[in-house]
Amino acid sequence: MATGQVRLNTPAGSGEQQGGKFSRRNLLLGAMGVSAAAFVASFSVVPIFVTKVLQIEVKEIAAGDQLVYSAAANGKAAGDPISASDIQQGKSIQAFPKGKSDNQQNLIEIVRIAAGSGKEGLVAYSAICTHLGCVVGGTLNAKGEIACPCHNSQFDPANNAAVIGGPAPRPLPGLPLEVGQDGTITAGGLFNGPIGVV
Numbered sequence: 001m002a003t004g005q006v007r008l009n010t011p012a013g014s015g016e017q018q019g020g021k022f023s024r025r026n027l028l029l030g031a032m033g034v035s036a037a038a039f040v041a042s043f044s045v046v047p048i049f050v051t052k053v054l055q056i057e058v059k060e061i062a063a064g065d066q067l068v069y070s071a072a073a074n075g076k077a078a079g080d081p082i083s084a085s086d087i088q089q090g091k092s093i094q095a096f097p098k099g100k101s102d103n104q105q106n107l108i109e110i111v112r113i114a115a116g117s118g119k120e121g122l123v124a125y126s127a128i129c130t131h132l133g134c135v136v137g138g139t140l141n142a143k144g145e146i147a148c149p150c151h152n153s154q155f156d157p158a159n160n161a162a163v164i165g166g167p168a169p170r171p172l173p174g175l176p177l178e179v180g181q182d183g184t185i186t187a188g189g190l191f192n193g194p195i196g197v198v
């Protein structure tokens with residue numbers, strides 16, 4: 001060792017013993033290792049996130065579901081039970097199955113067919129238009145038809161929601177109803193066809 005030099009008391013092969021150049025390389029390699037670990041860790045988190053998203057439950061209508069107001073009407077609030085007596089002849093109400101209003105595909109149009117048609121009574125259909133999926137009007141038009149505000153398709157509530165006019169390619173799917181002794185309305189089954197655009 002030359003005069004004036006100081007021997008560093010470090011383990012053999014350490015970065016300090018090998019000089020500053022190698023210390024910087026070790027630091028660089030260490031940083032790369034941390035980055036790689038973070039990169040791998042990020043991929044291990046993504047599937048957990050995706051799994052959480054895919055676990056969101058879609059609540060579909062089921063037989064026995066009670067039907068409730070989709071919006072305030074007749075002095076009732078959204079979510080209140082619909083009574084059969086709430087729907088006058090030639091009028092309609094839009095409804096959701098209770099607790100399932102998050103799924104717009106569950107929206108229902110309940111109609112009481114006007115007297116004189118020979119088909120008086122309550123009927124119900126999907127409120128999602130079969131043309132491009134708009135929500136049909138909540139009230140019947142002047143002819144007593146279910147009408148879609150988007151492109152003016154019209155459906156006949158007294159004839160299984162058959163298409164009367166407009167671009168809709170097929171009727172609105174029907175929903176069987178059951179009316180309890182207390183007047184509450186429940187779904188008697190499922191829609192008899194696919195909802196909206198197919």
Ligand code: FES
Nearest residue numbers: 129131132148151
């Ligand atoms: S979406 Fe209803 S007529 Fe087009």
